[in-house]
Structure formats: structure tokens, C-alpha cells
Amino acid sequence: MATLRPGNERLDALERELDRRGRVEQPLRERLAEASTSSVRTDELLSLLVASVKDYALFVLDATGHVATWNAGAERIKGYTADEIIGRHFSTFYPEEDVLAGKCELELEIAAREGRFEDEGWRLRKDGSRFWANVVISPMHDGRGQLVGFSKVTRDLTERKRNEDDRAARLAAEEANRAKDEFLAVLGHELRNPLAPIVTALEVIKLRGDRRSEREHQVIERQVQHMMRLVDDLLDVSRIASGKIELTRAPIDLHEVIALAAEVASPLIDQKGHRFGVTTTDAPLPVHGDMARLTQVFTNLLTNAAKYTDPGGHIAVDVRHTGRDIVVEIRDDGIGMAPDLLARVFDVGVQGPQRSDRASGGLGLGLPLVRSLVTLHGGRVEARSDGPQRGSTFTVHLPALEHAEWTDATERLAQALPATSHTWRILLVDDNEDARTLLAEVLTLMGHEVREAGDGLQALAVARELVPDLAILDIGLPEMDGYELAQRLRALPQATGLHLLALSGYGTAADQERSRAAGFARHIVKPVDVRGLIEAITELAPRSAAQGQSDGRSR
Numbered sequence: 001m002a003t004l005r006p007g008n009e010r011l012d013a014l015e016r017e018l019d020r021r022g023r024v025e026q027p028l029r030e031r032l033a034e035a036s037t038s039s040v041r042t043d044e045l046l047s048l049l050v051a052s053v054k055d056y057a058l059f060v061l062d063a064t065g066h067v068a069t070w071n072a073g074a075e076r077i078k079g080y081t082a083d084e085i086i087g088r089h090f091s092t093f094y095p096e097e098d099v100l101a102g103k104c105e106l107e108l109e110i111a112a113r114e115g116r117f118e119d120e121g122w123r124l125r126k127d128g129s130r131f132w133a134n135v136v137i138s139p140m141h142d143g144r145g146q147l148v149g150f151s152k153v154t155r156d157l158t159e160r161k162r163n164e165d166d167r168a169a170r171l172a173a174e175e176a177n178r179a180k181d182e183f184l185a186v187l188g189h190e191l192r193n194p195l196a197p198i199v200t201a202l203e204v205i206k207l208r209g210d211r212r213s214e215r216e217h218q219v220i221e222r223q224v225q226h227m228m229r230l231v232d233d234l235l236d237v238s239r240i241a242s243g244k245i246e247l248t249r250a251p252i253d254l255h256e257v258i259a260l261a262a263e264v265a266s267p268l269i270d271q272k273g274h275r276f277g278v279t280t281t282d283a284p285l286p287v288h289g290d291m292a293r294l295t296q297v298f299t300n301l302l303t304n305a306a307k308y309t310d311p312g313g314h315i316a317v318d319v320r321h322t323g324r325d326i327v328v329e330i331r332d333d334g335i336g337m338a339p340d341l342l343a344r345v346f347d348v349g350v351q352g353p354q355r356s357d358r359a360s361g362g363l364g365l366g367l368p369l370v371r372s373l374v375t376l377h378g379g380r381v382e383a384r385s386d387g388p389q390r391g392s393t394f395t396v397h398l399p400a401l402e403h404a405e406w407t408d409a410t411e412r413l414a415q416a417l418p419a420t421s422h423t424w425r426i427l428l429v430d431d432n433e434d435a436r437t438l439l440a441e442v443l444t445l446m447g448h449e450v451r452e453a454g455d456g457l458q459a460l461a462v463a464r465e466l467v468p469d470l471a472i473l474d475i476g477l478p479e480m481d482g483y484e485l486a487q488r489l490r491a492l493p494q495a496t497g498l499h500l501l502a503l504s505g506y507g508t509a510a511d512q513e514r515s516r517a518a519g520f521a522r523h524i525v526k527p528v529d530v531r532g533l534i535e536a537i538t539e540l541a542p543r544s545a546a547q548g549q550s551d552g553r554s555r
Contacts, residue, residue, distance in 0.1 A: 057154035060140070063147055065090050065108055077156045079126030090152065093123045095130070111137040112147055120157065132161035189476075189505030191231045192526040193432065198224050200438035203530045207445050222267050232296075236369055246509050247290040247376055251401055254285035254294070254326050258319060261298035268306045269315065280319040285326050286401035293373050294398075300366040301330045301394050308392070309334030321400060325379075328396045336392055337385040345383050346371040374398070422541035426450045427468040429459040429485065430503065431477055435528075439472075442530055456480030460488060467494045470537065475504040475515070483518045490519065499540050503528060 057074035059067060066089050070082035078093060091104040111117035116138055123133040134155040142148050202221050258278060269276050305315045309332045318329040337345060346367050374381045379398040426448050430436035440450045451466045453459035456477055471489055475482035486500050502515040507525035515523040522536045
């Protein structure tokens with residue numbers, strides 16, 4: 001180094017700093033140089049790297065599978081310290097069933113033969129808990145190519161596995177629900193189809209006034225109605241569970257609902273000889289609800305009371321307006337409920353005690369439906385019982401409609417009622433001959449002119465001759481379904497002003513929406529409720545009266 005001129009203090013200080021840095025950096029340069037040429041130093045650095053990794057278990061097995069090294073990641077994931085695990089066989093980390101199956105030996109054999117083994121599966125921690133691991137095993141050879149051991153890398157993928165399992169379970173549940181809904185829809189369709197002609201035949205018998213087999217007719221009617229309720233309950237539980245049920249709400253007087261429910265339940269009540277009474281007020285009991293669904297609620301409660309009360313029992317209905325609620329209480333002196341049953345009575349599939357002959361029958365769906373439908377109306381339902389053989393009480397609370405809303409609604413309803421009657425030229429299309437023939441007879445007895453067809457092509461031929469002003473079409477026709485037939489009927493020059501009603505064994509919200517989109521005024525679910533069909537036809541009459549007067553169709 002050049003000698004600086006004496007007396008220059010700043011140059012003297014710089015000289016001292018350069019000397020100091022040289023003394024500090026030289027050893028470091030020497031150590032790095034030594035590490036770059038010494039395998040021993042490199043191994044030490046690698047060991048330090050392995051030891052510092054905490055997200056992976058990195059360790060070495062000897063040739064027989066015993067643990068030879070252990071890093072911080074292995075301790076964190078598996079729970080063992082190095083002193084606890086070094087020298088033990090790696091089968092310690094495997095479930096017993098894997099050990100007994102020889103999985104550990106197989107993994108080492110594959111790694112030695114193929115140069116690598118990878119697997120995912122359950123492994124054990126020190127505390128006995130399981131975790132989902134990704135494992136990679138690689139063979140280690142010395143300079144002569146001899147196998148001296150194995151390196152093992154383990155990752156804890158438990159969280160990923162849990163998320164994947166949750167997602168798979170969710171998808172499986174959704175698929176199972178979809179399959180169940182499809183099955184129940186098809187089941188409902190297939191069960192309703194054979195019921196349709198039976199129901200219609202009973203209506204024809206009533207219209208004819210044939211009393212020669214009245215008792216037998218009543219038996220058939222009761223059993224068919226019971227089966228229809230079971231089918232409807234089965235489908236409704238599925239729809240409510242999947243959120244697919246829709247309420248058609250309007251202002252209604254709950255007096256009418258209770259009367260209809262009592263009428264539906266009366267055959268069972270009469271059959272068992274129960275004494276039945278209703279206590280209510282003369283004032284309206286207005287609620288904003290779905291007439292059919294609320295009738296279903298109270299029908300289920302009344303038939304439940306009749307079913308679980310011994311012959312000759314008492315069933316009482318008390319209806320009152322309390323504050324903002326309409327309260328309906330249904331009491332019986334039947335078999336009652338034990339506390340454990342009372343706690344579960346609104347759960348699907350739960351029923352009261354059954355005799356070996358299952359005389360009470362049912363699927364345990366009625367009360368779950370009651371709770372679901374009441375909840376959808378913004379209300380609640382409660383069950384009480386003092387115990388077995390001490391009767392039961394079910395109380396339904398529904399929000400009452402405000403007086404002003406009820407008054408406006410009744411005035412609008414009065415103005416909307418049709419003032420005139422109307423008869424139709426009707427084209428009835430259904431491939432079920434029994435159902436079609438009997439329904440045609442009912443419509444004919446009402447004064448309508450009816451022509452029948454069993455398929456789409458026949459229907460088009462009849463339509464050209466009849467020039468119908470109303471077509472009632474089965475959706476599930478062979479070859480040409482009801483939707484296509486409706487489109488082709490409306491394309492006929494003589495079909496101006498044609499009205500359409502759909503018949504179908506399928507009654508989901510999607511089915512009804514598709515019918516509306518296809519131009520059908522109503523979607524009527526089989527088996528056909530003749531009174532409901534008559535109401536549907538009557539609702540169309542006022543809208544078409546003016547047309548009928550102008551073209552001579554009104555008679």
C-alpha cells in the first residue's frame with residue numbers, strides 16, 4: 001500500500017478502515033472457498049438446511065427402514081422428538097391395518113426397484129391421531145452403488161383432504177337430492193295415472209245418482225282419497241325440503257278452511273264413531289294464505305286426531321282471534337304421547353305407537369308437512385300431551401289479516417265473480433282411454449259438447465272438424481306431447497281464440513311454469529279433481545264471452 005503524506009488525518013483514517021475490513025473478510029472468503037471444495041462442509045450446510053425446514057418432515061431411513069435422522073418439520077408434523085424416534089422402524093407412523101398388510105415393506109421395495117415411491121394416505125401422530133399425508137420415498141446409494149438407506153419426505157395434507165371430502169360429500173348430497181326429487185316426481189306421476197280414471201268413475205257414478213252399490217263406492221272413494229293424500233304428502237315433503245314449494249296466497253276466511261278440512265276428514269271421523277265439534281266466532285277469521293295448503297294442514301291434524309283416538313272418542317276444534325293471531329286448537333282424548341315422542345313428533349318418519357297390523361297406517365309425513373306449511377305462512381304449531389292415554393292437543397297460530405286488507409279483498413272478489421254461464425266445444429285429448437272417456441262423460445253431463453282423441457294426430461283431425469274453443473290436453477302423450485300439440489292446434493286457421501288447459505301427472509313448479517310458457521291457462525295435476533276442473537273452465541268463461549257472442553259460439 002502506498003505511504004500517505006504525514007499530517008493528513010482523513011487519509012490516515014481511511015487507511016485504518018481498509019486494513020480492518022481486510023482482516024474481517026479474509027476468513028469468510030477462506031471458509032466459503034473451503035466449503036466449495038470440501039464435501040464435508042457441503043454436507044454440513046445441507047444438514048443445516050434440512051434441519052431448518054418446518055413445513056415438511058424430512059428424514060432418513062436406514063436400509064431396513066429404521067429412522068436415522070429427524071428434522072424440525074418431522075417433529076412438528078408427527079409429534080416425536082429426535083431422541084424418541086431415531087432407531088425406531090418407520091412403521092410406527094402407519095395405521096395397524098397397513099402394517100399388517102405389509103405396506104411398509106412394499107413401499108421400500110418399490111422405491112429401491114423403481115427409484116421412487118409416492119403415495120397419499122392416513123398416517124399416525126405420536127398422540128394416536130391420524131393425518132392425511134403425501135409421502136415420497138427415494139433410495140440412497142453409496143459411491144459403489146450399494147443401497148444404504150432411504151430419504152423420506154412427508155407433507156401434512158389433512159386440511160386439503162378435509163376440504164376435498166367436504167366438497168365431495170356436498171356434491172354427493174346434492175346429486176342424491178336431485179336423484180330423489182326426480183324419482184319422487186316420476187313415482188308421483190306413475191301413481192297418479194292409474195288413480196285418475198278411478199276418481200273420475202266415482203264422479204260419474206255420483207252424477208248419475210246410481211245408489212245400487214253406494215257402500216262399495218264409498219269404500220273405494222275413501223281408499224283412493226287416502227292413497228292420493230299419501231302421494232301428495234310424499235311429493236310435498238320433497239318439495240319443501242328442497243325449497244321448491246310455492247304458496248298461492250290470497251285473503252281467505254279461515255272458517256272456510258276449517259269447514260273444508262272437516263269435510264275431507266269426516267269419513268274417517270264417522271267411520272270410527274267419534275264425536276266431533278267446532279267452537280268458533282261468527283266474525284270473519286281473515287288470513288293471507290294458500291287455501292289448498294291450509295286445508296291440507298288442518299285435514300292432516302284432524303285425520304291424525306281421528307287415527308290415534310280409539311273408536312267413540314272426542315275431537316274438538318276451537319278457533320279464536322287472539323291479538324294479531326288466529327289460533328286453531330285441535331284436541332282429542334286419544335292415545336296421547338310420551339315425552340320422548342312429543343319432542344320428535346314433527347320430525348319426518350316419526351309416528352305414534354302402531355299395532356302389529358298397522359291399522360293407523362301412514363308414512364309419518366303428515367305432521368312434518370303441517371309444521372313446514374304453517375311456517376311458510378309465517379305461523380307456528382305446537383303439540384301438547386299429558387302422557388300416554390291422556391289425549392293430545394295441537395295448536396296452530398297464523399298471522400291475522402288486517403281489517404282494511406280483508407275488506408278490500410272481499411270487495412274485489414265480489415266484483416270478479418262471473419255473472420253469466422258459458423258452454424264450450426271441448427277437445428279432450430288423453431291416451432288413457434278410461435280416464436278420457438269418463439272425464440268426457442262428466443263434461444257432457446255439464447252441457448258441454450265434447451269430442452275425444454287419444455293422440456296428437458287424431459286430435460288435429462278432430463280439431464279441424466269440431467273447431468273447438470277449449471282444448472284439454474294431456475301433456476304426456478305418445479309421439480307428440482301436449483306442448484307440441486298445443487302449438488300445432490293454435491297454428492290451425494280455425495283455432496282463433498282457442499283456450500288450453502293442461503293435464504299432467506307432474507305437478508312441480510317447473511312443470512307448471514313450462515305449461516304457462518306454452519300458453520296453457522291452467523296446469524291441472526292428475527288424478528283430475530273434477531270440481532277443480534269445473535272451476536278452471538268457469539274462470540275462462542267471462543274472458544271469452546264477448547268473443548263467443550260475436551262468432552256464435554256462446555249458447
